[in-house]
Amino acid sequence: MADASLSESNKGTAQTVRFRGGGFAPKPRRWTGIAVFVVLILVLEWGTQSGWISALTLPKPSDVLGTLVELHQSGQFTAHMVPSLTRLAVGGFLGAVAGIGTGILIGLFSYVRSGLVPLIAALFPVPKIALLPLFVIWFGIDEGSKYALIAFGTFTPTVVATYGAVDNVDRTLIRMGQSFGLSRLSIFRKIIKPGAMPGILSGLRISLAIAIILLTAAEMLGAEYGIGAYVLQAGSLYDLDRLFAGVVILSLLGVILNMIIGFLERRLLVWRV
């Protein structure tokens, strides 16, 4: 029947169609992350104050805060932070620059790729801390070996992320560049570089977190000053307040580096909205 009206027999049993879509799309909820931190710290504070958590298990958050303030007032904070940040900056910079450079070469040239990819695959899983004695022999017990360790540790993940990012640049865009007679340099600067940037930056997030881990490890194995040395000292004395103060600093350092990369992403990748 061509008539579009509803059939007589079904009238009287009308029901709204039940909604069953939605969900599976997490959205940012402001302050929730901070609230989790605050609640966790308040619970710990309450637990340690009331004796529910023994002083041997965890320090009081308020004591850790006190230690941080004291550290700052005594000038020890700067004494530990300056060498740590220098090591992180020098080592991380060298590793990232060398890694991005090598990654781009692997992404662009067949011989470099075939020659270096197996080597990088062999180096990647080596725990870099295990090589510290070797670096001490090669680069000396001072800063050199620490820079080298951090640089080397940042290098391998950066290489892998970078050549993956170059590989992921849309080939049709490169063909387009060639079809319009763009020079190889222009294709690199205007198509490959911006196209690989998102992948390189997200690789740097991981590399720099690894750099912080290696910084601490290097400082634990032979440094007078530095956050790693501070944590190691506190640990061997079972001074939990200072141990946690050090851990808080390291964790904040990670958060700050992450924020810097997030800022760079917002600046450089405006187009990726």
Added chain:
Amino acid sequence: MDLRLEGVGHAYDTVTVLEDITLDVPSGHIVCIVGPSGCGKSTLLRFIGGLEQPTKGRVVQVGSPPPGSLNPLTYVFQDFALLPWRTVEGNISLVLEDHGIKGSESREIISDVIARTNLTGFEKTLTKKLSDGMKQRVAIARALAVRPAVMLMDEPLSALDSQTRELLMDDLVGLWTRTPFTSVYVTHNLAEAVRLGHSIVVLSRRPGKVREIVTLDKPLEERQLGDPDLEKTQKHLWSLLREEARTADTELIDG
């Protein structure tokens, strides 16, 4: 400038994809190439523009490109190939920068092609935010900016929905009527071929050979949707392709 294909053939290892393609692309004409999927029509277009090399035969430019042509053989791609990190203007200036065209000269060319492709008002928009139809307009504007002698269009409307496709076909007809351009237009859509082609080259399935060349004399601007003459030609083309398209459809990919 005319183009001539002389016995172009191509084989990957033992599989012959194209065999003895000889055809002329006269200046000011739109030559459509149609054929079942996998007949090598896009490969043929890549040979014409020098993005790939055929194993046999050659592509010849007859005569010299018009003066001021920056990139005589210019492509319009099916998937637009626009840089998402550049604006509409930026995508067009990309192909001018390498020829040292900057400043006011560049702005002049850009505003001219933007006006011709109905993109005015979108100059500063990131191409990522545009609809597919607008994206292809930007790609056409970019191609026009380098004043090509021949436009090589690789299924330019195939990624668009049918309504947008109608609109862009009208745009292309308008562009051609105002300033006739030379084009090799690859498509699998027979309706596009009969609307835009001065001649239609029908390729057979692998190995792709020229099966028939159909010429249409009706001026482009008089061709309308549902024109009986065009429908007749379209039916004829379909009768040529039907069996081959059926075989192509049931074929396993790369054996």
